[in-house]
Every structure is written in structure tokens, then in C-alpha cells.
Amino acid sequence: MEALIWIGAAVSLCGLGGLVACIVMAMKARAAGLGDDALRARLKRVVALNFAALxxxxxxxxxxxxxxxxx
Structure with a gap:
């Protein structure tokens, strides 16, 4: 069962990396100075990726x- 622990830890770290990527993507979207509709569209995609990473x-x-x- 030790392998299950290590595999689970690796999968969890991949998910954590995805969460960090979502944070970076959201910060870049806000800094891009987009209009309201374009910003919402980009953040909707980030939210979907955030749920998947979580x-x-x-x-x-x-x-x-x-x-x-x-x-």
C-alpha cells in the first residue's frame, strides 16, 4: 500500500500545480485590461479548470x- 500513498501524493501535487496555474491565469487575465465581457469569458474558463484541478x-x-x- 506504500505505492498507493506515493501515487496519491503525486496526483495531489499535480492538482496543486493546476491550482497554482489557475491563479496565474486569473492574475494575467485581470492584468490584461480586457473589457468586462472578455474578462468574464476568460475567467469562466479559469473557474472550470480550477474545479478540475481541485x-x-x-x-x-x-x-x-x-x-x-x-x-
Whole structure:
């Protein structure tokens, strides 16, 4: 079960990287000086990616906890 812990940690770090990327994308979108509609459209895409990254991170953490419980 040690492998499940390491795999879960790697998946969780990928999700964390995705969350950091979403933060950077949102900051770039705000700094671009876009109009209201263009900014909303870009931030909608960032929110969708944010939810996906959060889900990946949560699945990784669940794998780590499962590996600890079973190990």
C-alpha cells in the first residue's frame, strides 16, 4: 500500500500545480485590461479548470488516506 500513498501524493501535487496555474491565469487575465465581457469569458474558463484541478487534488488526497488506512 506504500505505492498507493506515493501515487496519491503525486496526483495531489499535480492538482496543486493546476491550482497554482489557475491563479496565474486569473492574475494575467485581470492584468490584461480586457473589457468586462472578455474578462468574464476568460475567467469562466479559469473557474472550470480550477474545479478540475481541485478534484484531481482531492482524489490524490483520498488515495493517500486510503493507502494509510489499508497499510
Amino acid at each position: 478534484m484531481i487534488s482531492a482524489l490524490g488526497l483520498m488515495s493517500v488516506v486510503l493507502g494509510i488506512i489499508l497499510g
